[in-house]
Amino acid sequence: MKLGSGTGSLMNHLDSRAVRGEPAPYVGMGATLLSWSDRHAGTIVETFTKNGSLYIKVQEDKAIRVDKNGMSESQSYEYMADLNGSISYFRKTEPYGFWKKVIINPKTGRFNLGGCGGVKIGVRDEYYDFSF
Numbered sequence: 001m002k003l004g005s006g007t008g009s010l011m012n013h014l015d016s017r018a019v020r021g022e023p024a025p026y027v028g029m030g031a032t033l034l035s036w037s038d039r040h041a042g043t044i045v046e047t048f049t050k051n052g053s054l055y056i057k058v059q060e061d062k063a064i065r066v067d068k069n070g071m072s073e074s075q076s077y078e079y080m081a082d083l084n085g086s087i088s089y090f091r092k093t094e095p096y097g098f099w100k101k102v103i104i105n106p107k108t109g110r111f112n113l114g115g116c117g118g119v120k121i122g123v124r125d126e127y128y129d130f131s132f
Contacts, residue, residue, distance in 0.1 A: 016056070016130075019097045023122050030079075030124035031058045033088060035117050037132065041079045041124035054092040055102070058119060062087035063126035071130040079124050090119050 023029070025047050033040040046057035062082040067075060089111065090099040101115040 004107075018120060019099070025056050025121050029121060030036075031056075032120045032123055032125040033058060033117060034119060039125050039127040041077065041093060042085070042119075043081060044121065045087075050111070052092040056090050056099070056119070056121070058088050058090065060088075061075045061124065065126075075127060077126040079126070088115075088119070101108065 025044050027044055027047060029044045031042040033042050033043050041061040041063050042058040043061055044056050045059045048055050050059075057079065060082060061079045062085065063077040063079055065075060066078050069075065089104065091102045091104045091113070092098075093100045099119045099121070100113050101117050101119075102111040103114045104110070105112055
C-alpha cells in the first residue's frame with residue numbers, strides 16, 4: 001500500500017509493510033484487512049502456491065464492538081467467523097515480501113495485481129474511523 005494513494009492512514013501503511021519476522025500463514029490464522037483508514041478482522045481460509053508465488057485467501061470475520069466509548073479511537077471488539085464474510089486474495093511479492101491484493105480475472109481465471117487494500121497476517125484487528 002502506498003501512503004496517500006493506497007491508504008490515508010500511517011498505521012495501515014506501516015502494518016502493510018511489517019512483514020519482517022512475520023509467521024508463515026496457515027489456515028485459521030488471524031489477519032487484518034487494511035483499507036483507506038479502517039481495519040477489518042479476518043481469517044486465512046486457504047493458502048496455496050501458484051507459479052512459485054505464495055497466495056492467501058482471507059475471509060472477513062464478524063466483529064462485535066464491546067466497549068462503550070462511543071465515537072472514539074479507543075475501540076475493543078470480539079471476533080467470530082463469518083461464513084458469509086467477503087473474500088480477498090493476496091500474493092506475497094518480491095523482493096521485499098509485501099502482501100499485494102490480487103483479483104481474479106473472470107474470463108481467464110488468472111490472478112492479477114489490483115484492487116485497493118493490504119493485509120497484515122497473524123493478528124485480528126478491527127478499527128472504524130469515525131472522521132469520514
